[in-house]
Amino acid sequence: MKQNHPFHIVLSDSRGKPTQQLELFALLNLGITQSLASGVISATESIQRFYHADNCLYVRKHLRSKQANAIMSHGVQLPDLFDCLPAEEAQREFFHELEKIRSLCLKLLEKGRRLGVSNRDRIEPERHKGLTSQST
Numbered sequence: 001m002k003q004n005h006p007f008h009i010v011l012s013d014s015r016g017k018p019t020q021q022l023e024l025f026a027l028l029n030l031g032i033t034q035s036l037a038s039g040v041i042s043a044t045e046s047i048q049r050f051y052h053a054d055n056c057l058y059v060r061k062h063l064r065s066k067q068a069n070a071i072m073s074h075g076v077q078l079p080d081l082f083d084c085l086p087a088e089e090a091q092r093e094f095f096h097e098l099e100k101i102r103s104l105c106l107k108l109l110e111k112g113r114r115l116g117v118s119n120r121d122r123i124e125p126e127r128h129k130g131l132t133s134q135s136t
Helices: 018-038 043-049 053-063 066-084 087-135
Strands: none
Touching: 018 043, 018 053, 018 066, 018 087, 043 066, 053 066, 066 087
């Protein structure tokens, strides 16, 4: 009988600039929170697949983002909610934690978008400057 092993996302395998890695991190987390909220994966599976020690360490050492670190902290504690709280309260707190993760992800994406716009604003005048000097 063939056993299916759950996929294991390792952030250190990702490539790109830090801002691109943060964007990927945020998008992955949005997908994971959606999967958790819809019951596709369990809180325990989310630890095995994404919120594991290797990724926590990578986020802390390489991404160096308070929001990203907070996301990992919230993700790591998800299974513990069901161990220490009554079922109804644990479920309520679980969705509250997912909403915190989601909110932090959106902040990361918005921050990346603002950085991208400000970088483009610095580049665009140079492009236009070259075009206007050639046409005169």
